[in-house]
Amino acid sequence: MAAISREEVAHLARLARIEMTDAELDHLASEMDLILESVSRVQGVAGADIPPTSHAIAMQNVMRPDVVVPSLTPEEALSGAPAREDDRFKVPQILGEE
Amino acid sequence: MSEQIIHQTAAQMSADLASGSVTAVELANAHFDRIAAVDGDVHAFLHLDREGALAQAATVDASRKAGEKLHPLAGVPLALKDVLTQKGVPTTCGSKMLEGWRPPYDSTVVTNLKKAGVVILGKTNMDEFAMGSSTENSAYGPTHNPWDLSRIPGGSGGGSSAALAAFEAPLAIGTDTGGSIRQPAAVTGTVGVKPTYGAVSRYGLVAFSSSLDQAGPCARTVLDTAMLHEVIAGYDPKDSTSINAPVGKMVEAAKKLDIKGMKIGVVKELSGDGYQAGVLTRFNEALEALVAAGAEIVEVSTPSFEYALAAYYLIAPSETSSNLARFDSMRYGIRIGDDGSRSAEEVMNMTREVGFGKEVKRRIILGTYALSSGYYDAYYGSAQKVRTLIKRDYEAAFAKVDVLVSPTCPTTAFKIGEKSDDPLAMYLNDVATIPINLAGIGGMSLPCGLAPEDGLPVGFQIMSPALKDELMYQVGGTLEAALESKWGKPLYASAPELAVK
Helix, strand or coil, rough: CCCCCCHHHHHHHHCHHHHCCCHHHHHHHHHHHHHHHHHHHHHHCCCCCCCCCCCCCCCCCCCCCCCCCCCHHHHHHHHCCCCEEECEEEECCCCCCC | CHHCCCCCHHHHHHHHHHHCCCCCCHHHHHHHHHHHHHHHHHHCEEEECCHHHHHHHHHHHHHCCCCCCCCCCCCEEEEEEEEEECCCCCCCCCCCCHHHCCCCCCHHHHHHHHHHHCCCEECCCCEEEEEECCCCCCCCCCCCCCCCCCECCCCCCHHHHHHHHHCCCCCCEEECCCCCCCHHHHHCCCEEEEECCCCCCCEEEECCCCCCCCEEEEEECCCHHHHHHHHHHHHCCCCCCCCCCCCCHHHHHHHHCCCCEEEEEEEEECCCCCCCCCCCCHHHHHHHHHHHHHCCEEEEECCCHHHHHHHHHHHHHHHHHHHHHHHCCCCCCCCCCCCCCCEEEHHHHHHHHHCCCCCHHHHHHHHHHHCCCCCCCHHHHHHHHHHHHHHHHHHHHHHHCCEEEEECCCCCEECCCCCCCCCHHHHHCCCHHHHHHHHHEEEEEEEEECCCCCEEEECCCCCCCCCCCCHHHHHHHHHHHHHHHCCCHHHHHHHCCCCCC
């Protein structure tokens, strides 16, 4: 049985905000099935007593001194904007009309 | 003149610049001439910054003339992987998503290079967002291996490795998340180092998998790599994972040429089945050279490495799905479908469909799945525990030996297109390079010969404990010298001549 269905892949694509064609979804669903089968080897390898590692070189609460340093000007920060209005990023509508 | 200059090592170029037998502007122009002559076939570069490079070179020449004290690498040219920001210079990460983007700031690596007077020629091709082992995943077309143009130059940093092997630059910067510096170095007969995680700042390095990503130096010799390492490494308050410790003496270590009494562990799990015969032949010859130089070789077993590849292909995609959420078409990068009728979310969906390539989408979806509620423990959680086991395997091994060694890759360079439709076969290229990223330690690849069956370069990998990156330079420098005296010339000097246009 497939580990992951086409519908599940479509749901993941929606969560990841990527529009996908039917052909892409079909292809990805079969690939995901193979990949998941392969990576599921990690399951059950480590016992419950083994702590997880998120970073190999552990560090905690890294802070810099709270001093003001130069940063980007508004012009620099907006230099890559796909659209702008005055000193702001211009974006498509976020809320519905009604 | 230019034909000869470009074949020199960076160390020799540095000496020639210091003695005044060549200027930085001449050196930069010689490399731009070479790029014009061969890069149509190789396609190592995505963008050339002729104006910026020549201005930097002229500044270095003027400072030298004025008698100022300069860094040894001042005036030496370099190729920069297109995943690091350079102010005002296009930075695409090999993706359509960032086509035309000119970052408003320098990465810390670039700041350090500029400070040392290194001349950045341009940006090199790569697998999109550094995901791949062949540079075929670039949105701008593949790079070709200078040893055989029908083959891959490795990935993700195939542009940087190809630029070195084609004598388009003596120095290059790569980044290594699961082998993207070392595997390209191996298949192009060049040298590449992934430093200890945190040794080189990630500020301005476009993130793929933040807990694994590390920038590092690439060159044609161990000494050149060491010189570049010292330029780019160092503490940076702008990167919260940056290590606040002095940079080790890599150049001194590379020049030691002495490994008498050192214990070198051969990783049992990174050999045997699946490794090409010629790769193992050259690897074993290199071990003999190390023994002849006075090292003791022992076999070491690291049982958890068997699960490293699977753990990596859960951890890296998980971090990818989070990191690449920033490409939302709102603040920079391309924007598709914004015709006034669509919502921000629809525009985002359309932009990410067009902007990302197949491999990037595959990893985002895989990571989204591995992190989703109900699957988190089974996938991401299990992978993180395997990461602990791999770290412990290394700790146990380094209690017995000074460094570990293995072939860098199971095979020599494969043909372009050979594995592009089989993601699992492609992922297997990284089987020997991935474990060190998971453990955060240092790794080097240097050439150890040409495989007898196909005449293509074979890479030798040296792994050193965290914060002891000097050890790989010490062993690498010694091995390189031993092999070169056996061959009568460096390996890169045997590369076939490229057609010059």
